[in-house]
Amino acid sequence: MTSGMTGAVEEPSGAAVLRRMLGDDIVLIEREKMLPYCRDWHGDAVSSAVAVIRPRSTDQVAAAVKACRALGFSIVPQGGNTGLVLGAIPDAPERQVVLSLERMNRIRKIDADDFSAVVEAGCILSELKDAVSEKGMFFPLALGAQGSCRIGGNVSTNAGGVNVLRYGMTRELVLGLEVVLPDGSILEGLSTLRKDNRGIDLKQLFIGAEGTLGIITAVSIKLTPYPDQAATALLGLASLEDAIKLYRRARRDCCDLMSAFEFMPPLAFTLAQEAISDLPIPISTEYPAYVLMEISGSGLVDVDDLMQRFLEGVLEEGLVLDGTIAASQTQARNLWLIREGINEGQAKRGAHMRTDISVPLSQLASFVDEAERAVSEALPGAVSVSYGHVGDGNVHLNVLPPSGSTPEERIQLIYKAKSVVNEVLDRYAGSISAEHGIGRLKRPDFDARLPETSRKLLTALKHAVDPELIMNPGCQLRF
Structure with missing residues (x-):
């Protein structure tokens, strides 16, 4: 007669269940494989996640959203992960998954006669620009990160760039969107119509929303003749x-x-x-x-x-x-x-204070002068670097700590410099985010300056579209 020990069978982890539901090819759960998706572009922030989901189609995105809802996981959508405000990095890794659109990178259609294109969210911006240029067309969004950033992220953050004064922000270049909603349903709106006045323009809800209302999976965009x-x-x-x-x-x-x-x-x-x-x-x-x-x-x-x-x-x-x-x-x-x-x-030069702010164009010079003087008085030895887009009043007023500063001293300086600059900015009735978005990094400053009427509208919209609050929680506002 043999003897042995019996006991309860260990339940598989949520990550393992997610992989079983969606497939090994779609779901990463190994920490070393997930790491590139869980740190920001500068390497200042490193996090983790339950899993990283990498779908290849809109239907797979929808299936992933439904699976995450069933398992109680929230979703952090991610494009090229080149953002500067921690909008695509988990802040509650024990219950959040990253959903990367990098595999959804097809250009579905370029129509030179219609001056439009339809492209999946994971298409790299520079590759899109190159593809349309071969057809004699031009997509004017131009960013320093265009070799890495992806069009879905550009739309989700309403990216700006150097051509805004002529062509406008990304919002002005979008004709239609395909979006997977928080319940896994698909909003199919990839029209290329220039004029369509049939009620509320639903695509505008998702442009600049940083993935808090749904996951953009494809975009129809406006093209212009190539400026040769x-x-x-x-x-x-x-x-x-x-x-x-x-x-x-x-x-x-x-x-x-x-x-x-x-x-x-x-x-x-x-x-x-x-x-x-x-x-x-x-x-x-x-x-x-x-x-x-x-x-x-x-x-x-x-x-x-x-x-x-x-x-x-x-x-x-x-x-x-x-x-x-x-x-x-x-x-x-x-x-x-x-x-x-x-x-x-x-x-x-190491960790430093980065800003992305805007003021009325007529007041740009006086703002920069006043803000730089305030930084110099409050933080002797720190160096202000102000540059940006004159035509749209957008200045990046960054502050570099003195050389030799310890990591702790840098953190303290960054915090103080931000307060000094924002105090001046408030006097000019400016914006703390001209083109980068809010993400998690600017959430406290955004929250402190948000009028109550705007807060009520944003809260009502969030609860209407995402009642279970699974889409990019912690980004922009905590609802």
Whole structure:
């Protein structure tokens, strides 16, 4: 006779059940495989999750949502994970799953005659731009992260970028959406109609909602003819105030052909070269302010002549002190690398305070001056780096801690710098988020400034669409 021990059979974990329901190919539960989906782009925040779900189709997204609901898991949708406000990183890893759209990357249709395309949410922005350019079309959204970010995330955050002043935010480029709702049903709205006034425009609920109301799985977008002519100039000026004067002049003289107008401080060149060591700098770095300006067009327009005539006038008047015009696409790309390298150069200096704020254009110069002086007085040794998009009043006023600061000192400085800058911003009735969204990082500041009427409307909308509160909880607001 043999003897043995008996006992209760151990129940499989929720992650294991999820994998069994959706399949090994769809669900990752191994910690090392999940890690890239659970940390932010800068590496400042690292979390975990119950699982990472990687569907290949809209139907699989719907099945995943239904499975998570049945198991009591909430969902953190994720595109390219290039966001800067922790909108796609779990903050309650024991009960949240990440749903990555990276495998849903097909371009379903490009219709040059209709000036439109239909693309899945996981398509990388630069690949989309390349694909439509082969058809003689142009998708104008342009971001520093366009080689990694995905169109679904761009729509979910209503991304901005350098071409906003001509083409608008992402919201202006979206014609229709396909969305998986919190109950697993599918909103099929991939129309390419330009004019459709049949009641409330439901797609607008999901643009900029950061995945809190549903999961965008496909987008129909607006295209324009490819601008086969572009003139790019880097200009040195005496002040940010002069940069704004130059913008007003350029807006009048170059009209809607002006596609970008960025301002930078002298430190931008140092930061860019710290990120890209062999980057050429074709202008003196001793001017107080710089503008990177681009005009573009197609067809019968001569943008090179327009740029030359415009700069001749402002140089003669003394509004611009010095400048260089790119003589080739390579030179133009190098000028844009200066602007794009600022972010990477700051990241190489370690943790720092990043902002994404906007004020009325007419008050941009005075805001930057007042905010930088407030930071200097409150935080001796810290370095302010202000740059951004003059045409839409959006400034990234970042603060770098003194070199040699300990991690603890950096955290304290970042917290204090944010308070100092936001105090000035409030006096200007500005926005704490011009283009990056709220995510989890800016939630306390957003919550503290939210009018009660707006709070009631947002709460009612959330409970109506997502009554079980499973979609990206903790992002934007805690309901």
